[in-house]
Amino acid sequence: MKGIEIARACHVSTSTLKHYEEWGLVPEVKRAANGYRQYSVLHFAYFKCIVNLNIGFGMKLVREFMPLVQAGEIVKGLWLINEQHARLQEDRAAAEHIVQLLDLDEVEWFSKSRTKKSCYKIGEVAGIARVATSAIRHWEKEELISPLRDQESGYRYYTPEDIKRILIIRTVSKAAWSLAVVREVLAETENNHFKRAKELAQKTLHYIDESLVARAKAMPAVNELLSLVTTEDSLWQIPQLGSYGYYR
Numbered sequence: 001m002k003g004i005e006i007a008r009a010c011h012v013s014t015s016t017l018k019h020y021e022e023w024g025l026v027p028e029v030k031r032a033a034n035g036y037r038q039y040s041v042l043h044f045a046y047f048k049c050i051v052n053l054n055i056g057f058g059m060k061l062v063r064e065f066m067p068l069v070q071a072g073e074i075v076k077g078l079w080l081i082n083e084q085h086a087r088l089q090e091d092r093a094a095a096e097h098i099v100q101l102l103d104l105d106e107v108e109w110f111s112k113s114r115t116k117k118s119c120y121k122i123g124e125v126a127g128i129a130r131v132a133t134s135a136i137r138h139w140e141k142e143e144l145i146s147p148l149r150d151q152e153s154g155y156r157y158y159t160p161e162d163i164k165r166i167l168i169i170r171t172v173s174k175a176a177w178s179l180a181v182v183r184e185v186l187a188e189t190e191n192n193h194f195k196r197a198k199e200l201a202q203k204t205l206h207y208i209d210e211s212l213v214a215r216a217k218a219m220p221a222v223n224e225l226l227s228l229v230t231t232e233d234s235l236w237q238i239p240q241l242g243s244y245g246y247y248r
Contacts, residue, residue, distance in 0.1 A: 001039040010051045017047060025050055025066040042228055049225040056215035057084055074226055074236050090130055092208045098171045098201045119157040129166045139169055142179055172200050
């Protein structure tokens, strides 16, 4: 196959295909005597998989998944994809939580936000908000949050109000809103103006749903590639009957 044919079928440029080759995302491409690349049906399947996964999951996952496929570590690659699905589910649950909070009036909001503890350490906050401690420190650096500091130990301590802000930041940031928008949302919620925050939280839900659909659409290309690269004794090639196969 010609590169221009694959590029057109994948809706990318030929230079993009070359980049994927340079990054080692596809098997080595042989060249004809005239120097032209000689792409096979297998290369076409690789490129289709790359393009579709990039749309649904992003290039970071692509650059982790494709080498695993070439190395024959199919199951490990599938668990990598499954991990991303799980994270998307967590993101949606967090966004739904924010929308629910924004439906409450002021008294209910703070009632729901109160916990048995008055302060939390950064590791505890990271667990509650399901974010990395590095993200919390970054938001502090950007002055989105201002935790208390122990003068002797230097440890950060976060109040329930800080946690509320972190939940909002996490949710709004997931839809790739700029820091300026995040600051706007935080300012409005502090003034009890929840309309804008709720609108963005709902848009975040829509964004996450779009991501889910894009990921589902990417899977046929993944299935096609794995069917081509695996051998008969591979777990991928074994007919699967699901629970019916175990309980019949």
